[in-house]
Amino acid sequence: MQPTVKPRNPNFSSGPCSKRPGYDVSALRLDTLGRSHRSALGKKALALACSETARILGLPEGYRVGVVPGSDTGAVEMAMWSLLGQRGVDVLAWESFGSGWATDVVKQLKLADARVLKADYGDIVDLSQINFDNDVVFTW
Structure with a gap:
């Protein structure tokens, strides 16, 4: 059985993914590219990602965000x-x-x-x- 209605944009999951309107790859910072998550720069980037995620989500004081492997x-x-x-x-x-x-x-x-x-x-x-x-x- 084939679907009768298909999405306008079939990109999903982990690549190719749909991007937000106005997305431009040149806006990405590349300073962490090729760097270990254990480097000072990598640790700083992960800490920022976690703290900003907690702030944006409005997590209560004492709650923490973690980045884990394997989705x-x-x-x-x-x-x-x-x-x-x-x-x-x-x-x-x-x-x-x-x-x-x-x-x-x-x-x-x-x-x-x-x-x-x-x-x-x-x-x-x-x-x-x-x-x-x-x-x-x-x-x-």
């Missing part, structure tokens, strides 16, 4: 390391991301009350086995 994958990792452990956790794994998160929970976080419900690629775990009194981690 939403990095964000899930950060959330797991910050939020899991108060209660048991069920990790559902049926593809590579879920399997990686299961490894983090079991081998790196070493949470005592952790269960991994695993299925082969193309299959899904038995959802009736999930303990919803636990935290549940899965790929959506």
Whole structure:
């Protein structure tokens, strides 16, 4: 089945991306290009990006913005390391991301009350086995 209506601009995701009206690549500063995020200049640029993001979003005092690798994958990792452990956790794994998160929970976080419900690629775990009194981690 083919869509009957298509977007006027098909660019999305990570390249090619739609740009704001009036965008001009020559406005980009290039002083950090090729520099490590560990250099003084890189650290300064990241700190500015975080502080400006917090200011623009109007975050409450004491809240912090972080730049993490891996897009939403990095964000899930950060959330797991910050939020899991108060209660048991069920990790559902049926593809590579879920399997990686299961490894983090079991081998790196070493949470005592952790269960991994695993299925082969193309299959899904038995959802009736999930303990919803636990935290549940899965790929959506």
